[in-house]
Amino acid sequence: MNAPATAFPNPRASIVSHIANQDLLHLYRDGHPDYKRIADLTKLSKADLSKISQVAKSSVRFDTHIPEPVAARLREIANIANLVAEFFAGDAQKVGLWFEIANPMLGNASPRDMIRFGRYKRLLNFVIDAREAEAATPR
Numbered sequence: 001m002n003a004p005a006t007a008f009p010n011p012r013a014s015i016v017s018h019i020a021n022q023d024l025l026h027l028y029r030d031g032h033p034d035y036k037r038i039a040d041l042t043k044l045s046k047a048d049l050s051k052i053s054q055v056a057k058s059s060v061r062f063d064t065h066i067p068e069p070v071a072a073r074l075r076e077i078a079n080i081a082n083l084v085a086e087f088f089a090g091d092a093q094k095v096g097l098w099f100e101i102a103n104p105m106l107g108n109a110s111p112r113d114m115i116r117f118g119r120y121k122r123l124l125n126f127v128i129d130a131r132e133a134e135a136a137t138p139r
Contacts, residue, residue: 017128017131017132018079018083018124018128019079020079020082020083020085020086021082021086022082022086023078023082024082024085024086024089024090025041025078025081025082025085025090025092025095027041027078027081027082028078033071033074033075033078035062035066035070035071035074036062038074038075038077038078038081039062039074041081041092041095041096041099042077042081042096042099042112042115043096043099043100043112044077044112044115044116046060048115048116049070049073049074050070051116052073052115052116052118052120053067053069053070053072053073054069055067055069055070073115073120076120076124077115077120079124080111080120080123080124080127081095081099083127083128083131084098084099084127086131087130087131087134098111099111099112100112105126105130106123106126111123
């Protein structure tokens with residue numbers, strides 16, 4: 001039942017590898033997500049957010065009354081954006097471009113389209129795998 005410590009050489013990495021180390025893109029203010037900034041960075045419209053969070057388009061808003069499903073999706077997207085920002089040294093313009101441009105490793109879909117198609121988890125796994133591959137590459 002109790003595995004020796006050597007069975008998991010770096011358990012911390014696997015537990016938190018899906019969470020950005022820091023908010024390089026300043027998508028949070030005073031510990032609260034700036035939902036509008038997140039949507040603007042990824043160029044997701046209210047219609048897109050309505051679809052991916054399954055709420056009426058008329059309900060999508062960015063203030064303190066934001067519907068929880070919309071807020072949850074935007075927090076997930078902010079996390080992916082900050083994970084990618086770690087690769088681009090915090091360059092918001094490059095992160096925005098990364099979301100916009102078709103990626104051959106995603107079947108020529110853009111990361112933004114992956115989100116629009118409801119493939120957030122696949123996109124997150126892609127980013128995690130890419131980060132792990134980058135970290136494993138000798139320099």
